[in-house]
Amino acid sequence: MATTITKPETLFGKRVRRQEDPRLITGTALYLDDLKMPGMHHACVVRSPHAAAKIRGIDTSAARALPGVAAIFTGADVTGLGAVPCAASIPGLRVPHHHLLAQDRVYYVGHPVAVVVGTDRYIARDAAELVEVDYEPTAAVADPEKALAAGAPAVHPEWPDNVAFNFHQEGGDTEEAFRQADVVVRQRITSQRLIPTSIETRGVIAEWRAGERSLTLHSSTQIPHLLRTLVAGILGMPENLLRVITPEVGGGFGSKLNVYAEEALMAYIAMKINKPVKWVESRRENFQATIHGRGHVDYFELAALRDGTILGLKLKLIQDLGAYHQLLTPVIPTLSVLMMPGLYRFKNVNADVVGVFTNCVPTDAYRGAGRPEATHGIERMVDMLAQELKMDPAEIRLKNFVHADEFPYGTATGLTYDSGDYAKPLHKAMAEAGYEQLRREQAAARAEGRLVGIGLSTYGEICALGPSIALPAGGWESATVKVEPSGKVTVLTGASPHGQGEETTFAQIVADELGVPMDDVLVVHGDTAVVQYGIGTFGSRGTAVGGSALYYALQDLKAKMKKFGAMMLGTEQVNFSGGYCVDEATGKSVTFAEMAVAAYHAKKLPANTEPGLVATHFWEPPNFTFPFGAHLVVTEVDRETGAIEIKRYVCVDDIGRIINPLIVDGQVHGGVAQGLGQALWEQAVYDESGQLVSGELTDYALPRASRMPWIESSHTETPSPVNPLGVKGVGEAGTIGCSPAVVNSVVDALSPLGVRHIDMPLTPEKIWKLIEGARA
């Protein structure tokens, strides 16, 4: 048959609505706590109320006597099991043995001490209150700088200096750069502890099948395969008898890029009691016992010539690690150091990182993970330099940007920036905001005594994590594409999306490559028994790495389908396009479904070709990708109260090619919201004794929809040469670009009062005191 085939419109670049949304919006999606197993028991974790204490004894008799209590486990039960893993490999790193339950000491408020298992969660909770732990409180230290001071309480008695590691990185000749400098600006800049606060807290169900000696772990995680490998290691069980399933995940932001004691504990308990056991974290536990983010005290020095040319940067970075290393705790500040030069050309950097133990819950990856801290630092320092030299903050940035013709660009910290044109988004943001006009309006407002600020940040970030050499467990990603006999297409991705929308973007890629309707594509993820091994979703890698693996698997599959098409058409020369194989000479074609049937029925096979239509590709990225952009924020400060109003929020993000602008909008909006959270509202506060004061959502101020400014988001598109899709990653860009732009704007507003720097969050009282101070 001859068919006229028109090339279908591609879906790449289209605002396609998310496939996953109907089930999420209508409440029919299944989260961990929606799952119920026959005979399921419930666990409640007894946690330390002290930041530091010796455990003199634990009396569980009253708890055991409560009807419905099935079992109680304490530290002694798990001494012989493996530790909560840390994947960092920093030379000389001190790694405290992180037992699943506290042994003879507790190190932070929320430290798990015992687990009570009951027939329902009320009984488990009641019994947990009956567990009597005899604590002898000891001195605690919650502030990383105080922990470094002589005579500070030792978090771990074996390491009295509280130093977990020192890490040094340098490039160029910083001493020489500082000798040549006309001006050096110095500032201490903090990046406060933040609580990731996924709306769905953590949760685990473990099911043990004694007959098979197999265990299924349902966990709200970002990394099902790594979790399987590492939990199997903790328990000493064969990895292939452990299956991890991630149900719908209600947010992670990095906090579920981890292996937690409770995950291994529930697995262990299910085996011990031979019943399924469920644990769902309460919000208070989530605040006390799930990792926090950030926790930096940074001392920056920036050297420059009088004309604004930046020569070099020195940084002393103090990272608050908390009491233990979780999966990547010590790695996060090393990411900050890598991105310290930002978008600028200077080649001289010198950074010293000290990782400090404190009596607090560990810090680890939180949206941006190291890059927001670095970006906040360099973007604040560049603004301070501009203020010092009385230069326009846009001008000083344009003067120092890496030039568009210098890519690939080798940085002072050893990275190779893939592609970029840094002036473009800045010019675009300034044009969209009407920068010159804004400056005139600001001058007029100042003349009236109003405090109006214009702040810029031009950020760069490192995404698509990443080449395997840089990641502890590999940085590749995998995809399998199966064309079913009916012609439907199933994708198994090793990336484990949990809100990022890859069920949609991956279906778009498949639809474009195979010429099938998007609705015929099912994207499956998050089950280690179904999906080939994968690394997971974090570090803005899902599409850039996982999507690229998918792209290559699709090429393999297309090649095989073409063989079937050619055989069926009796020719060598066929084109595969739009869901058909076409004989170019005759115009005859076979359909996608016909080829699928032929491949499975296998009545006749092309030479050297196996039946079936399945292709798997593990893709190793040759480099990271480096998105960039410019955020411009206009603020006005209420002179009487210190309250900040965001008048304009303009952002131009270059994240490479865009597959689905609708999803990208969502990522930018969400990212900016969390950036605003850090800039204006959020702070995890421990008091002197190590109590978490911001322990509930009534104290910890998350960004609310009602407080969001209108976000004027647009893009420039500089394709990445690193991957076949040309994409870079967008999950964290908004967060990274946001906070320095907001702080720069408010500092600009207050600069007539002599204000040079303000640490986050910019609470109204803090601002008011600065205004009052200037008046005095």
Next chain:
Amino acid sequence: MISNAFSYHTPETLEEALAMLEDGGGKILAGGMSLIPLMKLRLASPESVVDLRRIPGLKAITEEGGAVRIGAMATHHEIEISPVIRGKCPLLGEAASAIGDIQVRNMGTIGGSVAHADPAADYPAALVALEARIRLRSANGERTVEASEFFVDAFTTAMEAGEIVVAIEVKEEEASEGFKYEKVAHPASGFPVVGVAVRVKKSGAGIAMARIGVTGMGPHAFRARNAEALLEGGAGAAAAAAVVGEGEETNSDLYASGEYRRHLARVHAGRAIAAALTRAL
């Protein structure tokens, strides 16, 4: 919610409810917007919970002879949209509309709010400015307490054991009055860091009557009588606002110190007075 075990009662008359509270182990449940979170955190562990929702007549908002009577079980949203409230005591409606979010306003009740006496609740500022009276019922009968006497301390009221708030009574605002409720919302809880409720009545160029209620600043809502007197004596809004909170205790938390709260009370009193004056006829 993983609370302690408790028994749950749904009396159908006030008498029944009062009888259930006699042994002292019970806690009244109105809208549940404060009690339920406290029970969830096990900061409150009542043996029994007496839910007032099935008692008829406790929701009514009525007006008679220049007085408005608001049933204790009227929700914030019902108060916010009530034509009686809008017409006769709009200040209370403005305060109601500032509470929490729409979900909270659909569940939470005025009776529950005043009985709980959160130092940062919105209503008390308006109630003291309106010189409202809280009507209480016990096995011994009924009594009323002036709002300014009712809020004694943080989470402490003039209620005695065995009493239930049955209504709030407010004298209607005169049509010529101007009013304003100004609030600085806490970014996490949504409660007022400070809330200031103002009523003013003009007399020529002067101010014949001023009432200023302040919530959030200290352990309980109070009337800024010194500032009211200055306004009525012709001292002007700025001078009056500057003395708000003088001599009063202050609260502080992570977000705002006592000093800053007092400052905010003054700034927002000034703004509320100005706004109320523009509304006064």
